[in-house]
Amino acid sequence: MAEIFDQMEVEFVDQDVSVQVVADTIRNNGEVPERYVRSEIKAEGVIVDAEGYNLPIVDMSRLLSPEFSDEEAVKLGSACENWGFFQVRDDITEFFSLPLEEKLAVAIQPNGVQGFGHHFVFSKEQKLDWVDLLFLATRPVEERSLDFWPTKPSTFRDTLDKYSLEMANVSRQLLKYMANSLGVDQDTLLDTFKGQPQSVRINYYPPCFQADKVLGLSPHTDGVGMTFLLHVNDVQGLQIKKDGKWFSVESMPGALVVNIGDVLEILTNGKYKSIEHRAVVNPDKERITIAAFHSLNLFCTIGPLKDLLKVGEARYKDIDGVEFTKGYFAAKLEGRRYLESLKLGE
Ligand SMILES: O=C(O)CCC(=O)C(=O)O
Numbered sequence: 001m002a003e004i005f006d007q008m009e010v011e012f013v014d015q016d017v018s019v020q021v022v023a024d025t026i027r028n029n030g031e032v033p034e035r036y037v038r039s040e041i042k043a044e045g046v047i048v049d050a051e052g053y054n055l056p057i058v059d060m061s062r063l064l065s066p067e068f069s070d071e072e073a074v075k076l077g078s079a080c081e082n083w084g085f086f087q088v089r090d091d092i093t094e095f096f097s098l099p100l101e102e103k104l105a106v107a108i109q110p111n112g113v114q115g116f117g118h119h120f121v122f123s124k125e126q127k128l129d130w131v132d133l134l135f136l137a138t139r140p141v142e143e144r145s146l147d148f149w150p151t152k153p154s155t156f157r158d159t160l161d162k163y164s165l166e167m168a169n170v171s172r173q174l175l176k177y178m179a180n181s182l183g184v185d186q187d188t189l190l191d192t193f194k195g196q197p198q199s200v201r202i203n204y205y206p207p208c209f210q211a212d213k214v215l216g217l218s219p220h221t222d223g224v225g226m227t228f229l230l231h232v233n234d235v236q237g238l239q240i241k242k243d244g245k246w247f248s249v250e251s252m253p254g255a256l257v258v259n260i261g262d263v264l265e266i267l268t269n270g271k272y273k274s275i276e277h278r279a280v281v282n283p284d285k286e287r288i289t290i291a292a293f294h295s296l297n298l299f300c301t302i303g304p305l306k307d308l309l310k311v312g313e314a315r316y317k318d319i320d321g322v323e324f325t326k327g328y329f330a331a332k333l334e335g336r337r338y339l340e341s342l343k344l345g346e
């Protein structure tokens with residue numbers, strides 16, 4: 001799985017070394033550079049605050065207890081079908097307060113994706129996201145490229161290792177309950193995720209005094225099975241699109257926001273939804289999140305689960321996993337466009 005990240009065959013273009021440095025430079029008397037100004041945010045309109053809806057909360061301890069498991073699993077199933085997002089608990093790591101030189105020790109290499117830097121920058125003309133990131137393949141363990149794993153702070157690697165294991169365990173548990181809720185065989189679904197490839201993307205969104213002019217992360221879906229997002233410093237900024245409107249997500253302190261990615265939408269033949277989401281920036285505070293992505297062994301074919309095709313026609317093409325991932329990275333962050341292109345007969 002990890003080696004796929006070294007052969008993406010897509011060309012990324014340089015941008016500023018660090019958005020954090022840009023933010024620091026303009027803080028007192030500057031303007032946001034044109035490459036970061038997103039006029040579409042205002043044009044697009046409606047943002048609905050958290051009061052407008054209730055994001056389902058699934059309690060892991062209830063899910064795992066014999067007494068409440070069934071009840072909680074029903075909530076889990078409905079959360080995946082209707083929202084693609086819900087929350088569970090856990091903990092986190094930090095790296096971005098180091099001086100820039102230290103972060104550049106693990107800089108993303110030309111045309112690579114692992115390390116510190118930026119993703120999805122293809123042209124000098126395109127608009128840029130207001131974020132610095134650290135992206136690492138974390139599982140299977142033997143496929144880690146430790147060159148990109150920070151050695152500072154000294155506990156970083158160990159902390160990430162533990163976090164990665166916790167997340168892998170949670171994803172395994174959730175898959176079991178999802179299988180039950182979908183009515184597919186547990187082992188079949190778990191087998192599909194065998195080896196549990198996992199990667200993490202740690203996002204650092206510097207504050208921006210003209211926060212409404214920029215976007216932290218462009219609208220996109222995640223090209224994986226499912227994602228667990230932890231708000232490292234509890235600054236909010238995640239928005240999800242439902243019924244054509246943007247909703248802000250209020251994450252409970254220490255909770256994980258879970259979302260279904262493109263691969264699970266395809267496997268479930270569209271029953272679970274890969275939700276389009278984006279991140280906005282805070283005017284005064286830095287915002288840090290860690291997204292843990294869980295996917296399939298990509299050296300296989302991705303398509304609707306056979307168990308589900310007994311009761312309905314396939315709505316998505318079968319696609320080779322490596323092709324899918326290359327296509328995802330090459331398609332840029334453009335909402336659900338790439339996923340929609342994999343639908344049959346539409
Ligand atoms: O930081 C966030 O709120 C969203 C992060 C995200 O969507 C991602 O890393 O894929």
Ligand SMILES: [Fe+2]
Nearest residue numbers: 220221222277
């Ligand atoms: Fe995402």
